[in-house]
Amino acid sequence: MSQQLDKTKPTFNWVTFLRYVLLILSLALVLMPVYVLFVTSFKGSADADPSRTWMLPQVWETKNWSKAWTTLSPAILNSLMLVIPSSIISAMLGSMNGFVLSKWRFPGANVVFTLILFGMFLPYQAVMIPLMRIVINADIGFGIHTLILMHVVYGIPITTLIFRNYYETIPEELIEAARVDGAGMIRTYASVVLPISIPSFVVVLIWQFTSAWNDFLFALFFGGNKSPVVTVALNNLAHGSIMADYGASMSGALLASIPTLLVYVLLGKYFVGGLMSGSVKG
Structure with missing residues (x-):
């Protein structure tokens, strides 16, 4: 009887213990x-x-929070005016590119896709001077509209890649059935492919929203002085006085991080699911 009790007695698992210790240390860090x-x-x-x-x-x-909100609230509105249209436009363009490059191939499609992907490997710093000259020569001006254009163009490579990988998982029989029914490329995309693209749209919108919201370099060069976005306003708040105001700077940093935090909290599970949906071809 005692031997049976010894067999059922739980044993200490060092692997599980160390795993939890590492997780707690990582969380604390x-x-x-x-x-x-x-x-x-x-x-x-x-x-x-x-x-x-x-x-x-x-x-x-709480005066630090009041000061930070008074300083950053106009910039937060400017950032929302930037990230919402730039995320939606780049997502739509990436979706259309991904559909054509995956399901409606044309001669040289792989070459075009490779050239588009090159844009992912160009750092902001490498293209800043050429972009500045283009904006000045084209007389586009500086402001939110210019930043929207920059983030849309710079976001096309990654959005195209994500959508192309996702559309590769769509069965060819579904596209062929639409063609048999007489649907052309645009009708097939709008009626068949677009309604089942929600997982990838969630991934792309979160990615683009976060990238545009946290961007500082484009905002500093092309945002102009009349309508600064939140990253520029936060930098001005931190370095706008002779003596650093640590309390207001920390409050501003927390305020600036709330929108992206809310996006990940509300859509985080869809983000992971969207990434996984395009990771394996079915």
Whole structure:
């Protein structure tokens, strides 16, 4: 009887224990900057000192949040005016490109696709001077409309890649059935392919939203001074005075991160599902 009890007694699993320890340490490492941002955002100017970085505020104040919101609220609106149209337009263009390159092939389609992908490997810094000359010579001007154009053009390679991989998983029989029924390329795309493209659209919209929202270099060069986006306004808030205002800067950083955080919280599960749906050809 005692031998049977010994067999059913749970044993300590060192592998599971170490796994949880590593997960907890990783979580703590990730949350440390968030903790510093949060506690510093409630500190006064005298309390927000590097020597008291890890300490809680002596007096919890909300004036930093009020200052950050007053400074950043117009810039947040400008960023929304930038990221929403640029994400939607680049997603639609990438979807159409991906459909044509995967299901409606033409001579040289693979070459065209390869050339489009080259755009993914061009760093912003390498194209900044040529883009500046193009904008000046074309007299496009600087502002939100120019930033929308930049992010749409720069987003086409990655959106095309994601949609092409996803459309490769669509059975050819579905496209052939539409052709037999007399549907052309545009009708097949609009009536057959587009309605089943929601997973990839979620992936692309999250990707483009995050990229455009967090962009600083394009915004600094092409955004203009009249309508700065949130990254430029946050930089001005952090470096706009002789003495650094750590509390307001931390509050502004948290405010600026809320939209992308909400996007990932609300659509994160669809993001992973959309990536996986185009990872294996069915």
